[in-house]
Ligand SMILES: [Zn+2]
């Protein structure tokens with residue numbers, strides 16, 4: 001076969017791959033241009049109907065939960081698109097660890113809907129330590145935060161906060177230990193005087209990371225810190 005024909009065929013294969021409908025991430029049915037088919041989108045787990053307004057954990061009557069009452073976190077409100085359960089957990093992993101950006105775009109579109117109506121002056125993505133950023137190649141939270149900031153028409157402050165230390169995996173640690181590990185880990189590079197900051201993150205487990213980040217933002221003058229996250233671990237799940 002001539003080189004020209006091979007080149008043409010390869011070209012068509014590439015174009016075809018772009019035009020061909022995707023297989024659904026969960027059931028492999030035709031999913032059109034998105035990662036899940038309409039039926040699997042319909043079956044996605046829903047966040048609790050009644051959740052703590054501060055930390056988004058399920059809470060009867062949407063009352064502030066016991067933990068937030070006894071030790072109020074430094075963030076003011078949390079909105080979670082999903083509970084951290086199948087297949088959201090798998091979608092987040094595919095995005096984060098296999099760089100499947102289509103799943104990231106799908107999850108980001110849910111965050112855009114969740115964030116609409118939130119009063120914010122700027123958006124901050126949960127920072128990654130430079131070493132982790134180098135090994136992963138991208139900060140998943142920035143990719144999630146970009147369309148959110150765009151939809152709210154406020155700036156996404158990419159370098160306003162950084163993570164100063166590499167924190168060892170927190171799974172299995174007691175809450176106090178997690179807090180100790182994270183103390184002072186976020187460093188702000190600008191003032192946030194009087195600003196309402198919207199933080200975007202992928203997964204919220206114990207909330208200690210968000211608490212520490214909110215603490216740094218408030219120490220830099222932020223008036224209010226709200227968070228939108230893709231997934232929140234349900235009440236009795238072991239933190240990871
Ligand atoms: Zn499906």
Ligand SMILES: [Zn+2]
Nearest residue numbers: 052055065068
């Ligand atoms: Zn709470």
